[in-house]
Amino acid sequence: MHSHSSEHSCCHSHGEKPKFQPTSGRQIWTCPMHTEIRQAHPGSCPICGMALEPVSASVETEEKNHELQTMQKRFGMAGLLTLPVLLLTMGEKLPFIRNLNPTLSIWIQFLLSTPVVLWAGWPFFVRAWQSLLHRRLNMFTLITLGVGAAYLYSIIALFFPNLFPPSFKHHGILSVYFEAAAVITVLVLLGQVLELKARAGTSAAIRALLNLAPKTARRIRNGQEEEEVPLDKIVKGDLLRIKPGDKIPVDGVVEEGKSAVDESMITGEPIPVAKETESRVTGGTVNGTGSFVMRAERVGEETLLAQIVEMVAKAQRSRAPIQRLADIVSSWFVPAVVVVALITFLVWFNWGPEPRFVYGLINAVAVLIIACPCALGLATPMSIMVGVGRGAQMGILIKNAEALETLEKVKVLVVDKTGTLTEGKPRVTKVHSIPSINENEFLKWTASVESRSEHPLAAAIVREAKERNLELTTVEQFESITGGGVTGTVLGKKILIGQVSFLKQQNITLPSDFESETDQLRQQGNTVIFVAADSKVTGFIALSDPLKKTTAEAIAVLHKQKLKIVMLTGDNPKTAKHIADQLGIDEVMAEVSPKDKNEKILTLKVKGNRVAMAGDGVNDAPALAAADVGIAMGSGTDVAIESAGITLVKGDLRGIAQSIALSRATMHNIRQNLIFAFLYNALGIPLAAGVLYPNFGLLLNPMFASAAMALSSVSVIANSLRLKRFDAC
Secondary structure: OOOHHHHHHHOOOOOOOOOOOOOOOOOOOOOOOHHHHHHHHHOEEEOOOEEEEEEEOOEEEEEEHHHHHHHHHHHHHHHHHHHHHHHHOOOOOOOHHHOOOOOHHHHHHHHHHHHHHHHHHHHHHHHHHHHOOOOOOOHHHHHHHHHHHOOOOOOOHHHHHHHHHHEEEEEHHHHHHHHHHHHHHHHHEEEEEEEEHHHHHHHHHHHHHHOOOOOEEEEEEEOOEEEEEHHHHHOOEEEEEEEEEEEEOOOOEEEEEEEEEOOHHHHHHOEEEEEOOOOEEHHHOOOOEEEEEEEEEEHHHHEEEEEEEHHHHHHHHHHOOOOHHHHHHHHHHHHHHHHHHHHHHHHHHHOOOOOOHHHHHHHHHHHHHHHOOOOHHHHHHHHHHHHHHHHHHHHHHOOOOHHHHOOOOOEEEEEEEHHHHEEOOOOEEEEEEOOOOHHHHHHHHHHHHOOOOOOOOHHHHHHHHOOOOOOOOOOEEEEEEOEEEEEEEEEEEOOOOEEEHHHOOOOOOOOHHHHHHHHHHHHHEEEEEEEEEEEEEEEEEEOOOOEEOOOEEEEEEEHOOEEEEEEEOOOOHHHHHHHHHHHHHOEEEEOOOOHHHHHHHHHHHHOOEEEEEEEEEOOOOOHHHHEEEEEEEOHHHHOHHHHHEEEEEOOOOHHHHHHHHHHHHHHHHHHHHHHHHHHHHHHHHHHHHHHOHHOOOOOOHHHHHHHHHHHHHHHHHHHHHHHHHHHOO
């Protein structure tokens, strides 16, 4: 493939982050079909000739669509000039034109059609010339060849009629095709206007997200004064006043006051979320009837909303593997069409009826015009752009088109237990120490060591100690063993905390009377953690992590989607089985350490399954990477956007079912587009070449070919835009 010169690509890197620009800033322009083309100003793609569009939409994008405004102006002027040309060619049927001198009529057609072809159609000639320079023939090559051939032939026939033999004349007059050249130009311009308007709809999702952010915020100065400042002036640590009905400007924490916040535009959940002191709030969400003061923590490009906009913009420009099919076809398609047009001309010129040259020319022009492969090129990127945008509106963030395509083929879904099936907020259900040690003393040692750990179970144990008003003590020599447990020295005692397997690795045996009691707790769905001091077991703590209310419903929907559900957990087999039985999960893999999770994923893949893994996006990073599609179960501003192919803003299993449904709908839409584009060209080219003429006397007028070509592109875009109405319910 021909490499592109640097003048067309001011920043080739796909990894460059689109800037979060609610209103203004330096914009980069790219081609939806060839994302490697990037430049700092509007223009056309040197590969396919399409109008470039902004990498990242802004709220002003639609109003500043210079390409659309230019095409509309050219279309309007060309339409006014072409109408009388069309009327003149219908002279025999219109009484007020019938008596007009034929030579005068042709001169008027020439004078009116020339500005249409050479001014209104000039962008097409420029794009065709670029395609020749870059050796990448495209739809504008075909359009220009067709229009140019009809116009040039008509010019020669008008100025040099004696060059043509008598057989070229019809009733003693040479036929001219100024009206064909003008009408084709007008119809191609109409197609461009309709296409540009429709393509603007693909970035509607980003503009909707950008509009969530308010333009200003109320900053509190000197403890009580309030001033309204632009959003880009807010810095970390600023105190902001949020009044009833306000949009929250940035991510932060409530300092004082309370309210309920509508987070539906971020999470998809319609029920407002209660907020009080120390609650996190997200920029773009809408405050309810209360009032509060918040402290800004994440501003500008750090906010969740900015990260979502950035991710959606990058995903919309990514290429799905299925796009390779259209690329391969397009690479040889235009040269093949030129050959077919040439063969059409030669066949008609040698074996067609008189005037042979004219028939050959007109049918060759019809072939060139109807065969434009624009619909084929648009089939995949338009669906991807709309599908990714719709996902963002539903709280489903898709990292790239490949993840969206692969998700459709997934047969096995692997889910982590904590935070995915469960709420991820475990609570202590039982504290049991050996008789010689006071229960609170035992809990104090344990909580002191666990206070150094970041595990959700550790946080629950520390919370229990605080609720009992126990004062934690200093911990020395703390160590966390991945997939095992934690150790530390408290008041001279070496404390070990972990499950049975961890204690056995340290050659510590459990008291026999513990087994039956802990077994019963596990069968009830509890996780049991054992504590040893100086190599002797001193007790255990049972914890329970309640299932999310939506988990059972989501599992049922996933089963309807023909997915096998596998639960992967580091928990005890009995605890895991209790949860799996409650939910109807197909397979359980228990006591799996984080480092072994990715091996389990690879084992499932060896069996020929496409595997998706849903986890919290942090501890499960190796497993998420090993899966065909990693799904990060985010929650609010803690969403791990970079960790997986799909990120669910709200950590809800129903989002996975919605993601799969969206993936299937998008891929179905792409296939519809590709089938239509292939069929259109497969049927249109022979028709334009004149295969129906010998038996039926039917020929395709180049003007009708032009209309069909314009409508084919618009119909593909219109079909893609149907995804905006996608609803998984």
